[in-house]
Amino acid sequence: MNRKKILTFLLAIVMAFGSNLGNLKTVKADEPQTQGTAYTFIKQYYLKAGDSTTAKNPAETFLFGINGSSEEGSVGKAILRKVEKTKYNDESHQMLDVETMEKKDEIPESIKKISIGSVSFDEGSVKTEGIQKEVTITVPDASQYPSTGYYFYKFKEVQGDTAGVTYNDEEYFVRVAVHYNNEDKLEIANVKLFNGDVLKVTGLQNSYSAGRLMVQKVVTGNMSNRNDEFNVTVTFTAPQGKKIKLPIEAKSEENSVGDVQWEGDEQHKTATFKxxxxxxxxxxxxxxxVTYRVEEQKASGYDDPVYKTNSKENENSGTITGGTADEVIIRNNKSTQIDTGVFMTNLPYLLVLAAAVVGFILFFLNKRHHMDEE
Known part of the structure; x- marks a missing residue:
């Protein structure tokens, strides 16, 4: 009896579950997924200039927004700015600027903005050949659009503050193409990326560039000591609005006299060394x-240091260009006139003595000449 009740109970559960399965919507693999559909475009980040063994990019997250600023409400959004071949266009289907069109108030609020994600790159991951990642674009459900046509959403890359990074400051458009499918329903046909001239592009590019600086020491003069040490300071300054986000590496290649000591922050970094x-x-x-300035503390007994930066005499500062190696030569001189042992106070007596010697020689030669004649 109990066994029969258990079987009846299990059968009821199976029938109820099967009934619910019949209420689930079956989705085919090729059916358009328009609700919150995500699309992508390419972000390429590459090492533009610099020694690939020493140039290392800081970690970076690239953001996108309506006007390229980090203002609240702008980041992560693109705004509808142009329409083409929509119900708002006339029979010529010429592209219209949403800001100036007469029927702009008729555009549904739900389609006036779309979402654009961000993309991050790890520290040191960028190489000369570049690295690519995808940026996600999320568009509204196709049913939100009032008609078929092309809808262009404007955005720009948010300008970051990492020194050495070239940010993309061009204007771009995401074009959402809406059409009718075979079931006579609106769907998103495709989502493409266009530049400011409304020409199709595949993605956005960014680059990182770094350079080198060598400080060389030259000591001259007959009284100099090649083992004398001199104190040098190099100050690195980031461009206005930028930050130096990774340590600048330093190494003494020849005749090292100690490690380089660092102080400062992301705007100014100071290196001191001997x-x-x-x-x-x-x-x-x-x-x-990044700009640099090289200064040496005046050493006792030596002339003031003389600087040469690249080919410029009496120059001790410069600006780093990616892929180049600047050079600053610091020259110190210590010379004096060597004592010959001749005292200037005895000069009159020496001159008299020299005249007497010359006179004696002349007298001897003249007397010998007369003797020869006789």
Whole structure:
């Protein structure tokens, strides 16, 4: 009896479950998925200029927004700015600017903006050949659009503050193409990326660039000591509105006299170190656009230091260009006139003595000449 009740109970559960399965919607693999559909475009990030063994990009997240700023409500959005071949266009189907069209108030609020994601790159991941990642675009359900046609959404890349990074400041459009499918329903045909001239592109590019600086020491003069040490300071300054987000590497290639000591923040970094004759101290992964100034403390007994930056005499500063190696030569001189042992106070007596010697020689030669004649 109990067994029969259990079987009856299980059968009831199976029938109820089967009834619910009949109420589920079956979705075919090729059926358009228009509700919150996500599309993508390519973001390429590459090392534009710099030694690939020493140039290392900081970690970076690229953002996108309506006007390229980080204002609240703008980031992560693109705004409808142009329509073509829609119900709002005339029979010529010429592209219209939404801001100036007469029927702009008739456009549903639900389609006036779309969402654009962000994309991140790890520290040191960018190489000369570049690396690509996808940026996600999310568009409204096709049923929200009032008609078929092309809907162009404007956006720009948000300008970041990493020194050495070239941000993309061009204007771009996401074009959403809406059409009728075989079931006479609106669907998203495709989503494409266009530049500011409304020409199709595949993605956006960014680059990182870094350079090098070598500080070389030269000591001259007959009284100099090639083992004398000199104190040098190099100050690196980021361009206005930018930050130096990774440490600048430093290495003494020859005649090292100690490690480089660092101070400062992301706007200004100061390196202090000692040098001597023949020392070459090299700084690498200096972001493009960063300026530098080299200063040496005057050493006792030596003339003031003389600087030469690249080919410019009496210059001790410059601006880093990606892929180049700047050079600052610091020259110190210590010379004096060597004592010959001749005292100027005895000069009159020496001159008299020299005249007497010359006179004696002339007298001897003249007397000998007369003797020869006789």
């Amino acid at each position: 040098v001597k004759a023949g020392t070459k101290t090299v700084f690498t992964n200096i972001p493009e656009g």
